[in-house]
Structure formats: structure tokens, C-alpha cells
Amino acid sequence: MLVLSLAALLPTQAQQVIPLYSGAIPNAKAYAMKEIVNAEPGGRVQGYRKVSQPTLTIFLPKENPTGTGVVIYPGGGYVSESYNGEGVKIAETFVKHGIAAFVVKYRLPSDSIMVDKSIGPLQDAQQAIRLVRERAKEWQLQSDRIGIMGFSAGGHLASTAGTKFNTPVIENPGRVSLRPDFMILIYPVISMSETLAHQGSRTSLLGEKPSQELIERFSNERHVTDQTPPTYLTHTGDDKVVDVDNSIVFYEALRHHRVPAEMHLYPTGNHGFVLKLPTEEWMQPLFGWMKKNGWVQ
Template structure:
């Protein structure tokens, strides 16, 4: 049994559908945390947790496919919510339930939301949790029947900013990593993502929540992920709508252009209408069809 399993209570819960476990991300002290433990709040319906707010204790919810279906691939999911909340059910649990039907293990991260009350530096707290999630899943890959080179990340909206930050800042470790475990995801899936923190096309709410009302030029540059694409950035799948009035499609376009210029394999699906959160209005099995096709083409799923 692993240290993290010994040091924490394994929770089996009905509200998470087919989830097998909920595991604390950290077995000991949470990095960058103050002594203040914020009381989480949730929105619930029909026995399911729809939203989390005021998150101070990050967790990983584990979904494993049946062994006869398992492809060896895994996806770590970061729900969106403008860095002020997390759309845990629609952009997390329901997506994970679809993945396991296709033989892909899924891990929904309830990450810390930026707050000066619970973090020494709120701008790096979510990224620390993303890096820890990648580290944890990769280190327990054998236990969960995963290929350690088929572990990707997925993010929606502000969760897409977090995912793209993890995918472009993996060589900037912000957590302890005694085993030198690779923090680089093998692929990224970004759904109507926030990418940039520049004045245009930044999502102002996400930027203010992560960096404060008056971020420095250095902070804006550090977290504008289109500026940090290199030839080592993981292959990426993007989808967005042209009429998104919440997170401008220019975020996805700028990131795609940076990927293309660095010869990083990338596929982008743009739709003329649907606005923000358009995939949430569709059955997951419908809108994820091209995503699974992309995964198969790249041999993460056979």
C-alpha cells in the first residue's frame, strides 16, 4: 500500500457516479499553504456535486475502466469556473464517466482556487496541484494499469488555462519531486480554454482571480501560455466556438498558431456558433467523437 493511501482515508461515494476512489493530492503538508483552512462550499442536485467553491484541500477522483476495456491511457481533468469555482460534475465527473466507457482511465482534480487567505502565492497554487496530479498518476501508473507514456491532461475554460500552464511549464517544478518523475503530460486536450493573460484576449475574471486586479508585466507574461510554447510542448487538441462571448476564440487560435510555429502536432475544431460551454449542451458521446478519433490516430487509444 502506498504512503498516500496509508496516510489518508479512502472515500467511496455515490455522488461521483462510477468513481472508485477520492484521494487527497498531498499526503502531508500542502505546499504554498497558509495555516487557514477555508471551508469549502458546494452546489448539489439529485445527489451529485455540481460545483465546488473555496477549495483549500485538493483531491483526485479516480475512474478506472473495466480491465477488459482498458487501453492503458489516462486523462487528468481540470474543470473550469473562472478560477472562482469548479464545474465539477459537467466538466469533470460526466466527462470521466464517458472516458471509462472507451477504455480510458480518468482522474478529476479538485484543485485549490486562488486565494490570498490560503496561499502564500495564489498565482502558483493551482499549478502546483496540476503538477502534483500528473506526478501522482504517473507514479501510480502500474497500480492503475496505465502506460506511463499515455497520460494526458484536459481542461475546460479556466481549467484549460491551468492545463495549458501545466503543459508549457512542466520544466518549472513547483512541488517536491524526489523521484524526478516527469511532470510533462503526454498530450493536452483544451476545451474553450483561457490561454492568455494579456489585456486582449484575456478572460478578465480568470486573470483577476489568479493574478489580482493589478498584475505585473512579469506575471502577465509568465501566465500567458501562448508565449511559452516550445518544441517540447505536448501534442494538443483544441475546440472552441467563434461566437464565444466569455472566453474569446482568439485564445485557442493564438495557442494553435504557437504550436504550429514550433511544429508541435495540433488539431483544432472550431464551430461558428454555440457560445461558451457549448459542449455541455450536447451528449458527451456526441461531441467527444472527434476527440476519441484524435486519440486513436495518435495511438494513445487502440
């Protein structure tokens, strides 16, 4: 493990890394947790553990901006974040298509640094949406073209943000809309139920023996409404880490509420299958979906 300066961690195509909060971090305890950075010697960051200082890494297209932005939450079972494979590489592909991207390094749930660890990641998810929408004009974005994207446990975080936008867990004095305009969920953890949950993610977020109320609150398939954003899902049938039924039950909930949704299921590839493919290859259907829905021209 290496500890590098912020300048050394800046991805080559990113314009800036900024703190997610301009003031005090909400729900935080005074505890000096040392962040762990997994990085190649002299190279880019691969991932993070023990995150306590959330940031937003900004990728803005230099040519042909579409006015659309995507806020990205990497996965990692709520114990780490796959910052490069499920963040930077995705953002770099988005900007090639004129789409701004914002990779969130969100706090990982910990009783050591949070008063309530179950809402810590969601606070950062909502704050990222608020910040991007507040600064949309500055970043040449249309404020009604701000979507979110999550992988694995980051997909749980994204689907939580996409179903709980009417219940803010952050200060929002300007009443900025926290509702994403669309969601992109890649082999997502959706449910915290006994039969569907990825147990590692559930334990990290909710504890060893979560109450039924907590399980219900964070089982996102149970909180879909007619106002849930249009959603794109992809998963493999042979996923041995996060059961494909997570995507299926969420798609069914969206369908029953007449929320526009598109799902791509592949027979094989297992968890993290997109990491083994060129981003341009697996993201082509996603770009098609975005174009069909008018988020890009």
C-alpha cells in the first residue's frame, strides 16, 4: 500500500479533485482514520480503503460537450472502492463521448468515524448530486441531465440515492433537487434481505445483526415509486458474488410502477465482468440507451 499526495493521485484526464463538503463533514466523529490507498508505484490509484475524507473527481469533455453529466459510485462491498476500474476508466470513456463524469470517493461505513454508519455513504451520494447540480452551469451541464451510476455495492448506493431522494440526509438549504434524472446500475447490490443480500455489503453497512426496520429501509426494491428515475441495468446470470435476482427484482419493481427501464442480462461473465472487457465494447448499449432517451444527441 502506498500513500501519495493528492496531486500524484489526479487521473490524467481529470480537471480537478475537490472535497465533497466545503465545511464540516456531516455525521462525522472526531477520529483520525488513516486512509489506505492502493496504487501502482508512481502510477494511478487502483482503489481506496478506510475512506473518511470524501472527494469528487471531475472529468469534463474538452470537445463536443453534450450537457449531460454522470455521477459515479465505484463498488467494493462497502469496505473498499474500485476507484480506477469502476470509476476513472468509466469516466474517461464518458468524456470521449462528450459526457461529463464525476467519480465519488465516498466514506465507507464505520462506527469509528460516523455517528450512524448506515447513512454515511448515502450522505455523500446525495451531496455529490447536489454539488453537481448546483454547479451545472459552471461545468456546462443541463441541470435536468444529471444521472448516477453504481457498480456492485456502489450500485446499492446509487439505487438508494435513486429511491430516497425525497428523504434527504444532508443539509440542503437551497432545496436543490436530489433526484437523479436517470440511473445506471452495473451488477448492483439492491436488496438487504436474507435471501438476496450480498452478506459482506450488508454487514459493512448495517452491522452483524441489523433490525428488520434497517433491512427494510435499505432493501431498495421495496422503495420504487412512479417517481423513481429511468434505469439501465446490466448483470450476468452466473454472478457468484451478487445474485442476478437483485437486478431482476429491481427491474420488476420498476416495471410495475411503469418506470422506463432497460436490462441487459448475459449468461456468463461472473461478478465484475465489465472489468475484463474494453469499456467501449460493453458501454455501447448504454450509450444507445442514453441516446434513445434524449440525454445525448
